[in-house]
Amino acid sequence: MSERILVVDDDASIRETFEHHLARQGHEVATAQTAEAALALLPDFEPVLVITDIRMPGMDGIELLRRVREANKDIDVLVITAHEDMKTAVSAMKAGAYDYLVKPLDLDQIDLLLERCFRDRSLRRRVRHLTAEASEGHELEHLVGREPAMIEIYKLIGVLAENRATVLIRGETGTGKECIARAIHLNSPHAAEPFVAVNCTAITETLLESELFGHVKGAFTGAVESRRGYFELAGSGTVFLDEIGDMGPELQAKLLRVLEEREFYPVGGERPRSTKARVIAATHRPLEELVRNGSFREDLYFRLKVVEIQVPALRDRKGDIPLLAKHLLGKIRRKLHRELHGIADEAMKVLESYDWPGNVRELENTLTRAAVLARGPIVGADQISLTAAAPSDERGRPEGPTDDSLEAVEAAHVQRILNQTGGNKRQAARILGVSRPRLDRLVEKHGLDVSR
Structure with a gap:
């Protein structure tokens, strides 16, 4: 270099x-x-x-x-x-x-x-790039919805942007929890500071600890130099912890110290470091149930939910679907550099009759596919493909994914690794590069066999 x-x-x-x-x-x-x-x-x-x-x-x-x-x-x-x-x-x-x-x-x-x-x-440049990228499209005017539940969220964003309270955002996958967290940050006096989003299920707990808190030279194999973590690099900005419910018990204790004392120890470090970063966490899991069964600390739970935002599922605010669809189509038009003038009435009726188990993210993916397939400037009903579930009036769900679907491939791969390790979850999680709680969720999601 x-x-x-x-x-x-x-x-x-x-x-x-x-x-x-x-x-x-x-x-x-x-x-x-x-x-x-x-x-x-x-x-x-x-x-x-x-x-x-x-x-x-x-x-x-x-x-x-x-x-x-x-x-x-x-x-x-x-x-x-x-x-x-x-x-x-x-x-x-x-x-x-x-x-x-x-x-x-x-x-x-x-x-x-x-x-x-x-x-x-x-690393600073990367954080600035991620922050700039994150800021695009996350101002208040880009949060779409007129349903009463969304109006209350907008009010909360305005209040929370003026203080540094810890926030817990709850809602199903794809409802826009990260978008809300970014809106809080970007409308605060600390908007120029980094916004660092971390998915607690995407990496193993050991690596997650190093990413959050940094490490000193020699802390583990491969740690040839000291490195600062996100809590230090975020400055006075925001650290967004997505899927906090999947964080392991040891890391939960260390996060509790950050919230209580505003300090942490790098991996292998002997001296504490301080942080001014705000913490916003999100989850789709029932934390109260996790507290009862002992997999989530009660004291951390109360520290996180100083202010709680419940994000409604898209099926519970169907009146916002036309607004959302119009907004998302504009975003897709800019991304694909295509002339797209709107959505046909019949296509809109299809969108409004669907339950959207994947929420806003699924709606965006569906409209993106439709925009690619559309032969003219109007998205028609023929281009709307809703194979994941039946319309809401039928209340149906598919019995299982097709052999070529992402779910089927994921399930088959995880089952193969479990078979290969004789059902040893710790070893399987290491091979898959996921945390143990994440593996447990995959096993439960796909009904996999771990008895071998």
């Missing part, structure tokens, strides 16, 4: 050491003898990193640090200090320095520090 680095030091030998070493690493390097000369180079050279000594004639490194951060907060600054100058180094860290180097300089240490700096920089 080649980066632009500006080295500032009144000692010519140190400038030359950095210049030669960093150039051999493939970086583009510029040097300056004074802080004033460095500031003059900033606009044209556009470095991503400034390495500066603290003690220099004229403007010192601390003032340079402040000027650089004022000019562009995305530029990282490393300061160089002597052993007897630790108080100044602490001042530099408080002023926003990424880290500091102690003289005499160790080239191996420099390489490790730069690697960590550039990795964190890349």
